[in-house]
Amino acid sequence: MKIPSILSETWHVYRRNLKTWLAVPANVFSPLFITVLLFVIFGATFESTISLGGFGTGDYKAFLVAWIIVQVVVFSGADSGFALLTDIMSGYFDKLLLAPINRFCILFGSLMVSGTRALLQALLVVLLALIMGVDFQGGMLGILAILVLAVVFGLVWSCLGIMIALKTRNAQVTQTSGVLFFPFIFLTTAFMPEDQLSGWFKVAVKINPVTYVMEAMRVIVVEGWDWPTILTGVWVALLMMTVLLAATTLMYRRQTA
DSSP: OOHHHHHHHHHHHHHHHHHHHHTSHHHHHHHHHHHHHHHHHHHHHHGGGGGGSOSSSSOHHHHHHHHHHHHHHHHHHHHHHHHHHHHHHHTHHHHHHHSSSOTHHHHHHHHHHHHHHHHHHHHHHHHHHHHTTOOOTTHHHHHHHHHHHHHHHHHHHHHHHHHHHHHHOOHHHHHTGGGGGHHHHHSSSSSSOGGGOOHHHHHHHHHOHHHHHHHHHHHHHHTSOOHHHHHHHHHHHHHHHHHHHHHHHHHHHHHTO
């Protein structure tokens, strides 16, 4: 099949799935509400801890921005899996498989929507942070870099969500799979810098790949272009995306054969 045809088919699947997502206002506004709530609650609760030092900034809200983006993007992975499962349970997925299109266009169209969702959700967090007075030391280019990294990282967790949906084909399991992602979000430097951590928690933080992606985003916000930290986060995100995209494609092939 010619590449233009594959691109066209992927685009149509993407456009349909995006319209389906945008048709439910809660899908768009719920992340914004949760983001505002997290900023207010955690910002007020832990603001005094900034006096301990080591945060790289005097504004605790700036320190929180990266974690807020990561948690919004991670939880959207479960939503991506549930969106695919909805099509499977309704029978629409089977109709697509019978259509005269490359069946991988169905998967790639779904992943494109996941990337779009990650972009929009991360953009909402950035806009909210700017409204709340957060000063991004990396400037506009830094904000763009954060958004790109958020999209890549969003694809990572969307792959996980889609694999869970394909493997279980169970609404309850897929919808609650976000609970499995909790350790990856909270076993990080979400609220305190690594120097302030100790014991088993510090060890868990260091082996958690999410930590390095979060630190890459955070350093752009609070310090600017610290390339060693940024590149480490970028490589970790790209490695995770490569491995999980390959695994998702393989599972998709087996489930739709």
